[in-house]
Amino acid sequence: MKLTYGIPAALAALVVLACAPLFVGPYWLGLLIGLAGYVTLASAWALFSGRTGYVSLATVAFFGIGAYTVAVLSEAMPYPVVLLVAAGIGLGVALLVGLATLRLEGVYFVVFSFGLAELVRQLVTWYETSINGTLGRYIFLDFGPEHIYWQLLALAVVTLLLTWWIGRSRLGLALKVIADDETVASHIGINIAWTKITLFAVSAVIMTLVGAIQSPRWTYVEPAIVFNPTVSFMTLIMALFGGAGRLWGPALGAIPLFLLFEWLSANFPDHYSILLGLLFIIIVFLLPRGVVGLFDDRFGTRRAEVQPAASGEGAGK
Amino acid sequence: MLMATLVGGLVLGGTYALVAMGLTIQYGIARTMNLAYGETMIAASFAAYLIHNTLGVSPVLGLAIIAPAGFVFGWLVYGILLRPLVARSKNIASLEINSILATFGLLFVIQGVMLVVFGGNYISYNYLNFGIEVLGVRVAANRLLVLFLAFVIGGGLFLLLTRTRWGTALRAVAVNPAAAPLVGIDANRAARFAFALGGALAASGGVVVSMYQTFTASSGVVFTMKALIVVIMGGVGNLAGALCAGLILGLSETLVATYISPGLTMAAVYIIFLGILLWRPSGLFGKVGK
Numbered sequence: 001m002k003l004t005y006g007i008p009a010a011l012a013a014l015v016v017l018a019c020a021p022l023f024v025g026p027y028w029l030g031l032l033i034g035l036a037g038y039v040t041l042a043s044a045w046a047l048f049s050g051r052t053g054y055v056s057l058a059t060v061a062f063f064g065i066g067a068y069t070v071a072v073l074s075e076a077m078p079y080p081v082v083l084l085v086a087a088g089i090g091l092g093v094a095l096l097v098g099l100a101t102l103r104l105e106g107v108y109f110v111v112f113s114f115g116l117a118e119l120v121r122q123l124v125t126w127y128e129t130s131i132n133g134t135l136g137r138y139i140f141l142d143f144g145p146e147h148i149y150w151q152l153l154a155l156a157v158v159t160l161l162l163t164w165w166i167g168r169s170r171l172g173l174a175l176k177v178i179a180d181d182e183t184v185a186s187h188i189g190i191n192i193a194w195t196k197i198t199l200f201a202v203s204a205v206i207m208t209l210v211g212a213i214q215s216p217r218w219t220y221v222e223p224a225i226v227f228n229p230t231v232s233f234m235t236l237i238m239a240l241f242g243g244a245g246r247l248w249g250p251a252l253g254a255i256p257l258f259l260l261f262e263w264l265s266a267n268f269p270d271h272y273s274i275l276l277g278l279l280f281i282i283i284v285f286l287l288p289r290g291v292v293g294l295f296d297d298r299f300g301t302r303r304a305e306v307q308p309a310a311s312g313e314g315a316g317k
Numbered sequence: 318m319l320m321a322t323l324v325g326g327l328v329l330g331g332t333y334a335l336v337a338m339g340l341t342i343q344y345g346i347a348r349t350m351n352l353a354y355g356e357t358m359i360a361a362s363f364a365a366y367l368i369h370n371t372l373g374v375s376p377v378l379g380l381a382i383i384a385p386a387g388f389v390f391g392w393l394v395y396g397i398l399l400r401p402l403v404a405r406s407k408n409i410a411s412l413e414i415n416s417i418l419a420t421f422g423l424l425f426v427i428q429g430v431m432l433v434v435f436g437g438n439y440i441s442y443n444y445l446n447f448g449i450e451v452l453g454v455r456v457a458a459n460r461l462l463v464l465f466l467a468f469v470i471g472g473g474l475f476l477l478l479t480r481t482r483w484g485t486a487l488r489a490v491a492v493n494p495a496a497a498p499l500v501g502i503d504a505n506r507a508a509r510f511a512f513a514l515g516g517a518l519a520a521s522g523g524v525v526v527s528m529y530q531t532f533t534a535s536s537g538v539v540f541t542m543k544a545l546i547v548v549i550m551g552g553v554g555n556l557a558g559a560l561c562a563g564l565i566l567g568l569s570e571t572l573v574a575t576y577i578s579p580g581l582t583m584a585a586v587y588i589i590f591l592g593i594l595l596w597r598p599s600g601l602f603g604k605v606g607k
Contacts, residue, residue: 055414057421100591107350107413108549108594114352115542119587126580229538233425240418270433277425284418285401 017153021146029145031262033217036152038258040210041231042238042250043159047166048203050244051175052196054102058113059235061120062090062204064227066211068124071137071221079141083212090208091201093120098197121227128223136222139215151213156251159206163247166202171195230276234261237280241287321454322575323568328460330567331467332525336540337547337559338471339518343391345554346491346511348409349399349416354519354544355537356427361387361523362532363435369442376444377462380524384517391516395509398423403508424537431534441531459529470521474514475556487511491554546590552600562601565589 021029041059049056069086077085097116101109128135166172174195177185186192215221234257242253260279265272336358343351361383368379398419406412445462448455478484490497490507497504526532526540547566551558566586573585593601 053410053414055417100595107417108598110350110414110417111542111545111549112590114545115583115587118539118542119583122580122583126578126584130578130580233421236418236421271429273425273432274429277422277427277429280422280425281398281419284415284422 014153014157018150021149026145029149031259033145033149033152033214034262035255035258036149036156037210037214038234038238038254039251040152040156040159041207041235042242042254043156043163044203044206044210045235046239046244046246046250047159047163047206048199050239050246050250051172051179052199053179054109054196054200055236056113056200056203057110057232057236058097058116059207060227060229060231061113061117062094062207063211063231064117064120064124064223065090065093066208066213067215067218067221067226068211068223069208070141070212070215071139071226074139074141074216083209086208086212087205090205094201094204095197098200102193102196102200117227117229117232121223124227125223136220138220139218141216143216145217148213148217152210155206155209155213160247160251162202162206166199167247171198175199230273233276233280234258237276237283241283318575320452321456322571324451324454324456325460326568326571327564328456328464328529328567329571330564331464331471332522332563333543333547333567334560334563335467335471335518335525336522337544337551337563338474338556339515339522340541340544341548341551341554341556341559342487342511342518343515344548346487347395347399347508347515348412348494349395349403349508349512350413350420350545351512351515352417352420352541353394353423353427353537354420354515355539355541356424356431357387357390357516357519357537358523358526358540359532359534359537360427360431361520362527363431363440363534364520365524365527366440366442369444376524376528377466380466380521383524384521387520387523388513388517390520391513392509394423394516395512399512400505400509403505424541428534428537435534437534439531439533442527444528457529463525463529466521466525470518471556471560474518478556488554543586546586550590550593550600552602555600555602558600558602 017032020032024032041063045056045059048054066086069089070082073082073085097112101112125135166175174185174190177188177190178192178195182192211226215226218225238254238257239250240253241257242251243249261276264275268275336354340351340354343349343354364383364386365376365379368374368382369376399416402415402419403412406415445458447458449458449461450456451461478488486497486502487507487510489500489502490504490511494504494508497507522540543566547559547562550565551560551562566589569585569589570582573582577585
């Protein structure tokens with residue numbers, strides 16, 4: 001019953017969200033931009049990490065690469081080309097990192113991704129100071145916050161559709177087998193490394209694009225700003241809070257937590273990171289499968305599976 | 318020039334080795350990956366700074382208070398934060414992920430507390446800051462002391478783990494946590510003890526670092542990162558491996574900083590790390606295969 005209304009409801013929500021900039025003030029528009037950004041980041045994170053179990057702490061590495069690419073190239077090329085180049089660089093780095101680390105054990109990947117952001121930040125800083133001669137760049141692009149918002153909203157929709165589609169494609173099936181038993185997966189002919197790398201690359205390109213699209217908001221960009229590790233941290237906590245293995249989980253986790261973080265950073269700027277850390281520990285302890293998993297347990301709906309919560313069933317039948 | 322670089326590299330490498338030993342014990346024996354390790358270290362650095370500047374007590378004496386405090390801290394963290402996760406986790410892989418996530422939260426808590434108490438400034442203090450002639454180069458006395466302390470503490474730990482009955486029990490848990498109880502070892506107690514011991518080493522490492530480097534409330538992450546790299550390079554749970562890998566890391570960092578560019582040390586570390594992992598996935602001294 002509920003499922004038949006899923007698609008119209010989602011479309012209606014999308015229309016309302018798309019029209020929002022016409023009605024709300026600049027403060028709320030800024031909030032919506034941040035929200036759309038984190039919904040996309042958390043969904044992209046879960047697309048890879050929620051399905052493979054490889055916890056990535058490298059979100060901000062790609063996010064920062066995107067932002068910095070725009071900062072460097074926005075004067076030299078038309079904007080769509082800049083986005084393409086940013087996506088290309090993100091893809092290249094993801095393939096390089098994926099090829100090197102995804103064949104190793106999960107923990108090595110976590111360790112490597114933990115330092116990747118720091119590595120990229122140091123490399124960019126080194127390049128800017130010793131070869132380019134200055135640190136920090138300005139971004140002047142002549143479009144307003146509502147354009148940024150619409151781009152992010154579109155990217156969020158694409159990410160969710162992609163997650164849904166991967167869930168029911170051969171790639172998604174292969175992932176389910178890998179998650180259950182890697183040995184079985186390799187015996188029935190699934191190329192484990194490539195499956196993981198493909199997914200990692202898709203997720204990394206989306207993260208890069210989020211950074212690229214959001215960067216004009218800053219106007220002034222330097223490595224310490226765009227490679228801020230809090231971004232990785234918040235993405236991770238949102239996806240876990242919502243439930244990383246489900247289609248809507250990360251989005252549902254991102255909305256309340258983003259608003260909470262906004263409120264915390266406005267009211268407790270000094271104790272912000274302490275509260276953030278405590279919240280994170282509580283989430284890891286109390287909600288190992290996220291809020292969506294909690295609902296499943298409580299109401300006994302479905303077994304824990306990667307299945308679209310609202311719109312999926314209706315479209316398939 | 319080369320000689321000075323080599324001595325500097327040895328000092329740095331000795332520090333890394335000391336720091337990594339604590340992490341390798343925590344990860345190898347207690348099977349928990351502690352991402353807040355560097356923050357524990359930096360907290361000890363701040364403690365040493367306070368003791369030196371307000372009480373005027375030498376950091377070496379401070380070590381006698383700070384290292385046991387690190388032990389107690391590790392004991393509490395394991396008992397309160399990690400023990401429930403160990404009980405909940407079905408296998409080693411899920412325990413590793415759970416401990417990474419929980420200690421990732423702890424990282425932000427400790428860092429936040431230090432930022433509130435000490436602010437975000439770079440901090441250092443003057444201790445034994447005069448030169449001594451060694452092998453034809455002048456080396457600051459505090460650096461020589463650091464090297465000495467690293468070898469005394471690291472060596473003591475090595476003897477403790479290999480020569481005592483109690484160290485043998487710890488190593489038995491590292492080799493096979495499921496079989497250790499069969500010979501009468503309390504694996505939970507051993508894990509908790511190992512984690513606490515790692516905390517004491519982190520605290521000693523922090524004191525040692527504070528003697529010759531500047532630090533800030535947010536520099537823990539870099540130390541965690543380097544300690545993790547040393548642990549993985551040397552083979553998890555392998556003390557001699559950690560020593561060698563730490564020295565390799567320290568020497569290559571100083572060489573790159575001197576002859577290429579100080580901004581590229583992290584990149585050099587990463588390239589060595591990846592190279593070793595691709596060549597020998599279980600570390601320089603790890604077991605080959607499964």
